Amino acid sequence: MERQYIVRKRLLLTVTALLVAGFLTTNLVSFHVSRLALKTTILHNELPLTSSNIYSEIQADLLRPIFISSLMAHDTFLRDWLLAGERDVDKITRYLNEFRAKYDVFTSYLISDKTQQYYHFSGPTKKVSEADGRDVWFFRVKAMTEPYEINIDYNQAQGNDITIFINYKIFDYAGNFIGVTGVGLKLDAVARIIARYSGAFSRTVYFVDRSGRITVRSNPSESPPGSLDENIRSAPGVRDIADRLLTTADGHFEYSLRGESMLVTSRLIKELGWYVVVEQREADIIVNLWRGFLTNIAIGLVIILITITAIAYTINIYHRRLEALATTDKLTGIPNRQSFDSLIEYAIRLRKRAPRPLSVILFDIDQFKEVNDTLGHLKGDEAIQSLVAVVKGRLRETDVPCRWGGDEFMVLLEGCPLEQALAVAEDLRAAVGAHAVLPSEPDRRITISAGVADLHEGDNLDTLVSRADRALYQAKAQGRNRVLAAGAGSEPNPERPRAGARVGALAQTG
Numbered sequence: 001m002e003r004q005y006i007v008r009k010r011l012l013l014t015v016t017a018l019l020v021a022g023f024l025t026t027n028l029v030s031f032h033v034s035r036l037a038l039k040t041t042i043l044h045n046e047l048p049l050t051s052s053n054i055y056s057e058i059q060a061d062l063l064r065p066i067f068i069s070s071l072m073a074h075d076t077f078l079r080d081w082l083l084a085g086e087r088d089v090d091k092i093t094r095y096l097n098e099f100r101a102k103y104d105v106f107t108s109y110l111i112s113d114k115t116q117q118y119y120h121f122s123g124p125t126k127k128v129s130e131a132d133g134r135d136v137w138f139f140r141v142k143a144m145t146e147p148y149e150i151n152i153d154y155n156q157a158q159g160n161d162i163t164i165f166i167n168y169k170i171f172d173y174a175g176n177f178i179g180v181t182g183v184g185l186k187l188d189a190v191a192r193i194i195a196r197y198s199g200a201f202s203r204t205v206y207f208v209d210r211s212g213r214i215t216v217r218s219n220p221s222e223s224p225p226g227s228l229d230e231n232i233r234s235a236p237g238v239r240d241i242a243d244r245l246l247t248t249a250d251g252h253f254e255y256s257l258r259g260e261s262m263l264v265t266s267r268l269i270k271e272l273g274w275y276v277v278v279e280q281r282e283a284d285i286i287v288n289l290w291r292g293f294l295t296n297i298a299i300g301l302v303i304i305l306i307t308i309t310a311i312a313y314t315i316n317i318y319h320r321r322l323e324a325l326a327t328t329d330k331l332t333g334i335p336n337r338q339s340f341d342s343l344i345e346y347a348i349r350l351r352k353r354a355p356r357p358l359s360v361i362l363f364d365i366d367q368f369k370e371v372n373d374t375l376g377h378l379k380g381d382e383a384i385q386s387l388v389a390v391v392k393g394r395l396r397e398t399d400v401p402c403r404w405g406g407d408e409f410m411v412l413l414e415g416c417p418l419e420q421a422l423a424v425a426e427d428l429r430a431a432v433g434a435h436a437v438l439p440s441e442p443d444r445r446i447t448i449s450a451g452v453a454d455l456h457e458g459d460n461l462d463t464l465v466s467r468a469d470r471a472l473y474q475a476k477a478q479g480r481n482r483v484l485a486a487g488a489g490s491e492p493n494p495e496r497p498r499a500g501a502r503v504g505a506l507a508q509t510g
Helices: 003-071 074-083 089-103 132-142 188-201 284-327 339-351 366-375 377-394 418-434 459-479
Strands: 108-113 117-120 123-127 150-155 162-170 175-186 204-209 214-217 251-258 259-267 276-280 358-365 400-406 410-413 448-454 483-485
Touching: 003 089, 003 132, 003 150, 003 175, 003 188, 003 251, 003 259, 003 276, 003 284, 003 366, 074 089, 074 108, 074 162, 074 175, 089 108, 089 123, 089 175, 132 162, 132 175, 188 204, 188 214, 214 276, 251 276, 251 410, 259 284, 276 284, 339 358, 339 400, 339 410, 358 366, 358 377, 358 418, 358 459, 366 377, 377 400, 377 410, 377 418, 410 418, 418 448, 418 483, 448 459
Parallel strands: 448 483
Antiparallel strands: 108 117, 108 175, 117 123, 150 162, 162 175, 204 214, 204 276, 251 259, 259 276, 358 410, 358 448, 400 410
């Protein structure tokens, strides 16, 4: 029994391990594949889309000031004023201020090539000089072939705030260079754009120049990812990809920061000479995927638990049924020969450790072949079932009856000496003889003959049953329907087959 329990336990553990391993493997593979697919989508589609949208918005924001600067550079009043000798400074000051107010720009200005005077919407400020490093932009614009440039520089006339300047060249009616005009935008306009995208998509957005210096962040008080450094070449994590990022116009990268994977895309904004960098933590991307994975694991484990419980319940049911089939006589429901052998051998071994009386009764039905021949085997089976019901009704709870074979039965009586066993056997014989064992044949009676033997010192199963068998044979020889006790030391009758040799022979004589 214990070995069978261990086998069942190992089977359940094996099935559980297979189910759990298969389920976890399937979910882990699915999670890994989904994670890679989502990561690829974010890195190659969504982050680049964010940088493209920012790029488009910045371009849109720059189109208007470029248009304004172009209007100023081609305005006949401005050109005529410069060609007329730059008289009446108040007129040009009002002109610049009107343009600034009308188009809602941060600043407006004009520099004359002839006098190199810098005119501001608030009035003249200074003369530009090639010797002044802060004025090199004017001479750069003068020498370039393009009609305008977008430049980011400090606004000297307004608190040295970093400003996006649209510097537009002015030509006279003959095509000669006569100056530079333009407008300026505060850099916080760009910061507002990237702040909006950072908040909407939980992404870090910032700009770096070609040297790697961080120029604009969504929040100026924020540090770049992972560091307070102002240059990505020295910032932890991102410095590992800085060189590749600053040499790629449109790139996709990944780096590790404090054990977390960071996904990065960058795009060069040629008008500004800056890279817009968009970053996102991989953990933020897969958080919902991870929650779904854990939910699936929890549900799967519950299902596995239910499945194992059902399997265990089913195995137990079938095991009990198999045990019943293996140990119980199908026709009568009492123990069969196989299980009875185990019970009586155990009882004999137990008696050797704790001596106590033990007896057996071996009986069969008299003239049972006549019942089968006259009434048929089905009636014979019915008679056996009815007889067993009578016998069970006359035995103690501790007495164990079994079908020894065919119409032959054995009763194990523990704690019962030979005299009491004889009395029990006689009671069984009388009860069977008084009982109509066939309800359809109320006048037909059957009788039994029984041999009784008790356990002697040195006995085993074979010797004990052999003596009971000899007593049964003698009861048959003396006219049947009687009970006899086995004599000590008597030899088996050579003409009498060994007890139990007639297993299953319902049609044999008794």
